[in-house]
Amino acid sequence: MDTPSTETCTYCEGEIETSEWHPVRAVRSDEDDVEILPFCESECVERWNDEQGPAEDDYVV
Numbered sequence: 143m144d145t146p147s148t149e150t151c152t153y154c155e156g157e158i159e160t161s162e163w164h165p166v167r168a169v170r171s172d173e174d175d176v177e178i179l180p181f182c183e184s185e186c187v188e189r190w191n192d193e194q195g196p197a198e199d200d201y202v203v
């Protein structure tokens with residue numbers, strides 16, 4: 143199968159073509175570990191930001 147490489151938007155779980163520009167956010171998962179989260183558009187970054195709240199807490203469902 144010859145599918146283009148894609149990633150999944152962190153917020154809306156939409157498909158992102160990695161060959162196209164897309165916003166990313168770097169978050170600290172550990173003291174020295176940085177995780178890159180892909181987003182399909184800047185609106186998703188803002189909404190995701192809102193959900194994170196001001197504190198860097200663990201994600202609680």
Ligand SMILES: [Zn+2]
Pocket residue numbers: 151152153154155156181182183186
């Ligand atoms: Zn999205």
